[in-house]
Amino acid sequence: MxxxxxxxxxxxxxxxxxxxxxxxxxxxxxxxxxxxxxxxxxxxxxxxxxxxxxxxxxxxxxxxxxxxxxxxxxxxxxxxxxxxxxxxxxxxxxxxxxxxxxxxxxxxxxxxxxxxxxxxxxxxxxxxxxxxxxxxxxxxxxxxxxxxxxxxxxxxxxxxxxxxxxxxxxxxxxxxxxxxxxxxxxxxxxxxxxxxxxxxxxxxxxxxxxxxxxxxxxxxxxxxxxxxxxxxxxxxxxxxxxxxxxxxxxxxxxxxxxxxxxxxxYKVVHRDSLTGTHKMDEEGAISSPGESWIASLSKFGSDRPVIYGDSNRMDSGLGLSGIGIEESHEDLPDYSEESGGKRLKREKRELAEEKDILIVTSKVNMPQNVSVKDLT
Missing domain, CATH: 2.120.10.30 (TolB, C-terminal domain)
Known part of the structure; x- marks a missing residue:
């Protein structure tokens, strides 16, 4: 959204x-x-x-x-x-x-x-x-x-x-x-x-x-x-x-x-479109369907955006879809002994940290002042 x-x-x-x-x-x-x-x-x-x-x-x-x-x-x-x-x-x-x-x-x-x-x-x-x-x-x-x-x-x-x-x-x-x-x-x-x-x-x-x-x-x-x-x-x-x-x-x-x-x-607000709906809301916001999985946390006292969901949403939010992590970030340390899955997950989290994006994959590690409802 x-x-x-x-x-x-x-x-x-x-x-x-x-x-x-x-x-x-x-x-x-x-x-x-x-x-x-x-x-x-x-x-x-x-x-x-x-x-x-x-x-x-x-x-x-x-x-x-x-x-x-x-x-x-x-x-x-x-x-x-x-x-x-x-x-x-x-x-x-x-x-x-x-x-x-x-x-x-x-x-x-x-x-x-x-x-x-x-x-x-x-x-x-x-x-x-x-x-x-x-x-x-x-x-x-x-x-x-x-x-x-x-x-x-x-x-x-x-x-x-x-x-x-x-x-x-x-x-x-x-x-x-x-x-x-x-x-x-x-x-x-x-x-x-x-x-x-x-x-x-x-x-x-x-x-x-x-x-x-x-x-x-x-x-x-x-x-x-x-x-x-x-x-x-x-x-x-x-x-x-x-x-x-x-x-x-x-x-x-x-x-x-x-x-x-x-x-x-305009203030740009990226929201998780779990509901699949889009409308002009009471804040005067113009919404349209899209592929954005970021939610702004500014109204919760933080400017860090958040990605909530699975790896596909993580890829979309980080701008990685179809690009490949190695091409986007060439100066990552060498972790050659890691398995492919662990390496990719670590690189995504390092990229999120670089972009100051908070990745939330479950309600367990959701910040205390943010609920799933707030992000939809």
Whole structure:
């Protein structure tokens, strides 16, 4: 069950719409339309405005220090300090005819991933730089088929397992692993409605959320590209969701609209769907069927999510389905004398500990202030 609890709507002065959003803190975000980039708080008050931002889609990101990194009008990639006083050019534009369209700062490595395009012919690539702006490698072709992976990469993000996730104007969602090996593409749910992908982000469970301008909703897929659910369609009062940002420390989702300068803020609550039901509840939560087995314990005085159930639910909650623990975590200690079953169970629990997730497999080890009823 994937639930969004509506928090508030924010009218942002200084932009015409919310094309892209980058979170700085629980109550401050950078938000842009086609020409303007504004730092605003959760009341919509304009705190800062940049004049030299480039036109485009995902042209800014925030690093783990809270610095803004953005593509300027001359295609340079700059860093603006947290106090908004010091600006540094990280990557001087010298990649013509390739033009940078989107940028993302990895919170784990500090690397910058830049989506670029060449218009003659239309083709795209992703270049990974370190935090000092030095080129590490380029992702452009499927290493097996030699086919081009991108055409017009307009948004880019990273999943918890290191996957590089691109929202491509023509090709939908394209996912490679951190080394550039092609994993999958997502071009719409099984119903065949298609996908016109725009803003994209991931959540604490490695789900991928992408705005679809064709259905004017947000699609949720798991880390292997399987469609889970569709949320925030027009009947939920969102006018063309376009820009997305998930702030993991508070599990808040900011959603910008293409048609106005109002951003909506939601609390993401992952719940165990044992009952198989979904509805709009008295808290104003929008629920939809999905494959999430995490329940937030924040209302019980803890921010640790919990997985309750069997190993399949554990795999889904940890984002392991179909990936394999060894590929996701290469630096685990050597326990070669363990049996396969014991090793896999231990590795899953180590991964849960790393993600600060509490695994509960029976009522016996359920925390005293949490009951099964609370998690359904």
């Amino acid at each position: 994937y639930r969004l609890v509506f928090q508030k709507s924010v009218t942002v002065t200084g932009v015409n719409h919310g094309r892209h959003i980058s979170c700085v803190s629980p109550d401050r975000v950078w938000i842009s339309d086609w020409y303007n980039l504004i730092l605003t708080n959760s009341t919509g008050h304009r705190l800062e405005q940049l004049k030299d931002v480039g036109c485009g889609w995902g042209v800014h990101t925030v690093n783990s220090d809270g610095d803004l990194i953005y593509i300027d009008s001359e295609h340079n990639i700059n860093k603006l300090s947290t106090d908004n006083k010091d600006k540094t050019t990280l990557i001087k534009y010298n990649t013509a005819p390739w033009i940078p369209l989107c940028v993302y700062s990895s919170p784990t490595t500090g690397d910058l991933m830049v989506g670029m395009c060449d218009t003659d012919p239309w083709t795209g690539k992703v270049v990974r730089y370190n935090s000092s702006g030095e080129n590490i490698h380029t992702i452009q072709h499927d290493k097996i088929t030699a086919m081009g992976l991108y055409s017009l990469p307009i948004y880019i993000t990273e999943n918890r397992n290191g996957d590089v996730i691109v929202s491509d104007y023509y090709y939908g969602v394209v996912v490679t692993d951190r080394r550039g090996n092609y994993r999958f593409s997502y071009t719409g749910p099984p119903s065949g409605s298609g996908l016109w992908s725009h803003g994209i982000c991931t959540d604490a469970l490695s789900h991928i959320l992408v705005c679809d301008d064709q259905t004017q909703s947000i699609h949720i897929i798991n880390c292997n590209g399987e469609f889970l659910s569709q949320i925030l369609s027009p009947q939920h009062g969102i006018d063309r969701p376009f820009g997305l940002c998930y702030y993991e420390k508070t599990h808040k989702l900011w959603v910008g609209s293409l048609n106005n300068n109002t951003a909506n803020i």
